[in-house]
Amino acid sequence: MDPDSKLIAAVLQGDIDSFESLIQKYQPRLFAMARRYARNETEVQDLVQEMLIKAYQRLGSFRGRAPFEHWLMRLAVRTCYDFLRARRRNRETACTDLSDEENQWLDQFAHHAAPPAESEPGARELIQRSLDHLPPPARLVIGLLEIEGRSVKEIAQLTGWSVPLVKVRAFRARRMMRKYIERLLRTSSL
Amino acid sequence: MNADQLVNALLAAARAHPPRDEAPDDFARRIMARVSQQPPPRIPRAWSPTLWHAAAPCLGLMLLVSVWSALASYYLDPDPLLDDHLENTVFAALPNPGEEW
Incomplete structure (x- = not known):
């Protein structure tokens, strides 16, 4: 035992x-x-x-x-x-304008050859903003799959969802995140 | 700007900064104070012995019914028209096939 x-x-x-x-x-x-x-x-x-x-x-x-x-x-x-x-x-869900740090990080990402450091506060605020915007299943699957690096099978066991459902939700989650980022970019006029 | 690249960069930023795992000092004690107010955890397996106790009477009843059914079919004359009655009952709801043709 x-x-x-x-x-x-x-x-x-x-x-x-x-x-x-x-x-x-x-x-x-x-x-x-x-x-x-x-x-x-x-x-x-x-x-x-x-x-x-x-x-x-x-x-x-x-x-x-x-x-x-x-x-x-x-x-x-x-x-x-x-x-x-x-x-x-x-x-x-908080809906506020982009902070100076976020704008600065995006600007550096868009206009500089060298990508900005991932450790900068702007990046952390942006990822938090993007994740907060996602619906719960998308938020959970992005967290487990893309950030924690767990396998699809493991996520299926943890959540009780089937393997195909995890794959579908992961695909949709990434698409939602991309759309949100595109909208952010449009509104921040970069 | 490529949105996919940006998403990848942001996810990489999230991966690069795993959250802290420290707990407040007195957290476990606080939880224990809450736990002591809870009813003790239930053991769902407790009902399974009761089901096992019920298995023997159920088996006995099944055997009695089987024996009674076998004896009844042996001693009693079977109804020769039983098949016809059953067929009439089953097909009663259907239209007469002869009328259709």
């Missing part, structure tokens, strides 16, 4: 304190995932809290056939997806 399974068995037998060891072990991964989708630290902490409370409530459904980490990550991805959908329902 691996250490995680022992801890889970202890929690299920009533030793709630064993759950703290699971939290300590996996919270860095959950925080990294939540920070990809939430916009500020309050949202991040709320999201991770929701993941962990759900994990505790559903611990009895963990069968032990796959590692606990896979089970937890699946639950975390689905919680992030629900979070994105809730935010979309509440129409909390």
Whole structure:
């Protein structure tokens, strides 16, 4: 029996304190995932809290056939997806003009032979703006496939979508992102 | 400007800056405080022993019905018109094929 399974068995037998060891072990991964989708630290902490409370409530459904980490990550991805959908329902998408840093980065990208550094704040603000604009399935699939570099099969397992659906959503997501970028370029008159 | 190139550059920027993974110091304790207020996790497998207990009576009932059915067909005279009755019942809703031709 691996250490995680022992801890889970202890929690299920009533030793709630064993759950703290699971939290300590996996919270860095959950925080990294939540920070990809939430916009500020309050949202991040709320999201991770929701993941962990759900994990505790559903611990009895963990069968032990796959590692606990896979089970937890699946639950975390689905919680992030629900979070994105809730935010979309509440129409909390920020629509502001491009900042000076974003304009400067775009200008450098358009008019200079050497591409600007990816580390510049303008690039980070632009990618955040583009991702925030995408609908939840597109946002999730771009995050998992293009940014985290996960395989299509892995995404299918994490999200519960079929492999063809992941491919279709990835294709549409990239197209949506390109259209949004084209519109941004038109409005920023570059 | 090529939008595809720009999208690729932005995605590369996102890949180059993975998010931080630190948690606040007292976060685990805060979660544990919440968890202690929750009901204990349910074990969905708890219902399976009950189903296994029900398996034996179900099997017994099935055997009784099988024996009763076999004995009934052995001792009772089968209705010679049963096939005709069944056919009439099944085809009752259909128009008479003779009338169609």
